[in-house]
Amino acid sequence: MFTVSTSDPTLVDTRQTYSVVNCLADWPSNVYSTAPNTVLSGFIDFEDPCDNPFTFDVPTQNNANNVLTGDFSGTNVDFYLNAFTITPNFCTLTYTITGITEAGQSSSSVPLVDLTSDLTFDGANSGSLSDG
């Protein structure tokens, strides 16, 4: 019996062949590539779950590190974003800073342009910043 179960996003929207390999019990061809076998094949079409994610939640941004202070020393002040959760997690999220507010002020003294960010959780640094 075959069981299909995968979370591999790379399979999304692909047709994969599945086969029944008839090989020697002691010398399975999957182990011994050169061992004789006979492959009987069919197809499995892998559909995209992100078209209808199973879940999508925003976590609280209560990261202790996010209590930010600055003393105008010129040193960067970093904010770490707690990533949003989506199932399956390989579904892609994009983040955008949409505004800055200053307490007690109608407008922020810090313009958006003064912020630098890496909002792509790709495991790579963007300049001196890391994901989030």
Added chain:
Amino acid sequence: MTPDLTDQIYIVFDDAKTFTHAAFQLVTTPISHSLCGGITVTAKYDNNVITTGEPVLSYDASTRTFTADSDDATLIGGTKSFSITAQLTNYPTATNPTADSQTITKNIFFQNPCLDPFTFVSTSQTDPSAYGYTGTLEFALNQFTITPSICGVTYACTGITRSDGLKTGSGAEYIACSDVSFDGNFDGSTDGLGAVTDGKLTFSATGTDYTNDVRPPGTYTVTITGTATESSETQTATFSFTLTDVCNPLTSLTAPGYVDQTYVLTATGQSYTPTDFVASPSYCPFTTAHTISDLSPASLPDAVSKGSGLTWDFAYSQDLLPLGQTQTVTVTATATTAKTSFNSGAPNVPTTQTDDFDLTFTNPCLSTTYTTLSSSAQGTSSFTDDYSGASQTFTYTPYTVTPNICPLTVTCKSITGPSTGVLNCVDYPIDSVSNQVSFSFDTAVYQAGALTPGAYTFTYTVSTGGADAALNQDFSFTLTLSDPCAAAVVTPPTFSAQEYTISDVTKTLPFASSFGQAYSVSPAYCATDPALQATTSATLDSKLSFDKSTQTLTINQFFDSLELSGGSSLTQQTYTVTFTYQVFSPYSVAALKTETNTMNLTIKNPCVDTSFVTIEPYNTPLANYGYVVASAEISFFPVNSIGLSVQTTPVVHSLCGAIKLKG
């Protein structure tokens, strides 16, 4: 009547003297008658009646004759009476004292006949034997004849003259009577030995007398004068004696008896001084002359020469050619008289005598007394070769020898080395001209297996021929033969990794074709032994075989087990197969060289190789399914696998087990 009777004189020894007397007459008176008978006359001598046979004076009555006849020298000078007495025969006075008788007595005087010997003549003398200046010449005088013999005669030498009339320079005779001893008195005197010397004349002369012409040889006439002692009559006789020229010829000329001599060539100061010829008499002069025989060739100088006196000097040093030859020195002595002036023209009779000695020669080269052998440093004395066949030459630097005429022989004494009896001296003489000996040993010698590699010492003896060790000196050189196979160059095959899949057909791997070449060795004549060594797997060993002659490895087909490919867990297993290639020498049991090479042999599992094992194809496709990624799993069954089978080739086996399905 009384007859006449007179005194008589009789010379003793003279013939008988007779005298007679008249007859007695008987006178009767007054008348004449004859009554008284006849008359008997009795004669007496020296008052003794004369009987018949009276030696001095006999009387014959019948004839009235006296006869005086006596050789009784004692009578000489004496006088004897003789008488005749007449008486009547019938009336002798003895018985008739009165009868008449008449006696007449007279004297007879015996006169000395030597006063006038009846005869006195000389006698012939016997010449003594010739005298040779030795001992004493003796002459025995034949006494002169004198009658009666009782008459004394004394003899004396009264002259000695040479028959040839020669005299001394002073005109004197060479020999005088005073030079002889002569006993001219026959008186019975003797010499000291008791021998009667009467009439003996002796003479002696010495060699000096001969030499100095004091008593030269020749014939001498001696005059002996005999004198009748009482009548002083003289007679002479002569005899001759000859003084022989003892040197013409001399008694003997005796060779000294030369002794053969041996001369050591090149020796100095060697000579021979024999005794001289001996002349007898020793004073006879002689001269000598010598000859020396030639050596061969005749151009060679003499090894002997006349030295001073009787000495012969030996010297020869230019070569050894006299060896085995004999040089004979012959000396001829000739003795001739020096007294020819006294020989009256007698022929000179020389006496010759020869003697000789052989001079033979001794080789000086045989004795350290005369010869010194000195070694010389030799040149290259160490040679190496590997049976290349190349000729090599040892050059002998000649030793030096004193004297340099000694020839040196260089003979091979021994050749020693690992092999005995293979290299023989007779085959390796040093050429006497080039002073070289060459030798070469090629592969044929090597392959014959008799001449073991190693160091061979060629020992030669330089000899003068003498027995002393100092005259026999050795030198040697060494030839080291290396085993060419010990340095053989082995070219192995270019082994490449090999594979064998269990159950495959037998796989042969001739080295020549499989690995570019078989093992080879240079030199090619070296014996070799290619071999397959045991691997670490006895199982694998049992599957392999190796043909040494073709250098072919064979992997024999097997399919009894997958053990060699790794059993149930591995698809292959690689083994190291080791080959050795040993190079041997004919001279050693052990290999001289061993080339070891390895080859990887991978034993593969046929079960993972579709060339050997396949599953019969099944072509039914499977159904298609859809699945949302990350959603709940879905399950379905594939078609079953009944009808699949395992196919093996080239042999049927079950090593690979059963088939299973796997999605």
